[in-house]
Amino acid sequence: MREVVIAGMGMHKFGRFPNLTIEEIGQDAVSGALRDAGLGWKKVEAAFCGSMHGGTAIGQRVLATIGLTGIPVVNVETACASGGTAVEMAVKTVACGQYDLVLALGIEKAERGFLPLNSYPMWEHNSGLGMPPVQLALRATRYMFDYGATKKQFAKVAVKNRKNGSLNPNAMHQKATTLERVMNARLISYPLTLLMLTTPCEGAAAIIVTTKQKAAHLNLKPITVAAACTGVAQYGTTFCGMSAGFETDSVKVSNPEVTTVLSQHAYEIAGLGPRDIDILECNDATAANEIIMMEELGICRPGEGIRFVDEGRTEIGGDVAVNASGGLLSMGEPSGAVGTAQIYEVVTQLRGLAGPRQVPDAKVGMCQTAGAGGSCNVIILIK
């Protein structure tokens, strides 16, 4: 297996763009990645496009605006993990020697309101169960019971991420907020208020990967993809089948959560552990979920996440900067684009180009995406 590095990246900021087509948003991100890499489109040998609602031939439609060079274009859908899965696909096809230069694009254009997932069976829709954030809110309520977590601690995560996002020109919400505002905001799905939830929106991020050898001629010191792991939650986990018509959990069978399985595998491949992570971009679709994901990734023990939050250990400058980009809470959530945007943030940080958002001395970054149906990706990047 060959060592894979990031050759270049580009991003169209997240938000709402009623005057732009999805193809235009994607073209912007891909052009940016080619510019960053100092390469022409003709050099790219294959492309994977992650999108949840982009529709038929989304990758082909976007890339036709760049050039119809006849390369393979494969569309990848794992709900909100689509972008991460597109990156994993690109990385492994380079690692195994099939291609030398591959694009991973993540892209979404979204409606207002709750994410319109069509993964639920009709009876769940009609019973009021068929939508996020129902299952995420159920997890938050249970987490409060299991570990004594409070709404205030969830609110602290939202305040941190909004503060980070206010320093990120690519974020949808670029205004910091206060604990009071978050706690007193409209309740959407108990115990979560509006400001503890992400906003479905639009955007794209494109990542180009190549081999370390091929990158030797590039100006920038390329960032290494130390591990890229993908999987789906198995039976006997909280996350299995989530938002995909399999919301029953087993009481007797208890398997490790997919996030834990993949992160352990990734740490092993990369030859490091959770203590080595300087920056973590993980799924904060709800403020509670960031804490739960941190724990599943081994950053801290189950139930310890709230103490990390209280002690400011997940701030930029803390033990591990969690969602220095502002996370989904501040960036918004264009589902398919999340995975590639996480890479964009971590690479920006590892290159030392994050400006006021810069994590001091960032050397190792981790990206985790999770999607309906139980999909998950964990990717580790090293400077």
Added chain:
Amino acid sequence: MTMNLEGQKRQKLVGEGLFKMPVSSAEKPHLIGSRCLDCGEVVFPRKTLCPNCCSGRVEESLIGPRGKLYSFTVIYQLGPLGYKGPVPYGVAKVEMPEGLRITGYATENDPAKLHIDMDMEMVIEKLFDDEDGTEVIGFKFKPV
């Protein structure tokens, strides 16, 4: 408003094969799941293959109606497309003695009145009236 010949409102089930209606008032309703004859896991709704061990030796298994509240939420804004019931509405995740936790509509929508581990019972009731006045019947979890 749609009426049948006896002058009663027309009803339809929110989904097929989810629950067994009691025949008499003395009988309790049940959810219809499936149990694996090889590993014993019970799932809902019923499946033809076991998601735990992949066995094809699976039989129908009745669940409930009693269980304990494992978690809950209350939705305060528009439900999903297709849901025409009241807002806010509660959702309960209930741990059933058959060894699974089921997510279902809750009859209680005040979070202050829902406590984890409280006894819950599955009931079959109207969820809402459809556009043509047909009653849509589903299962709900109700505090005992």
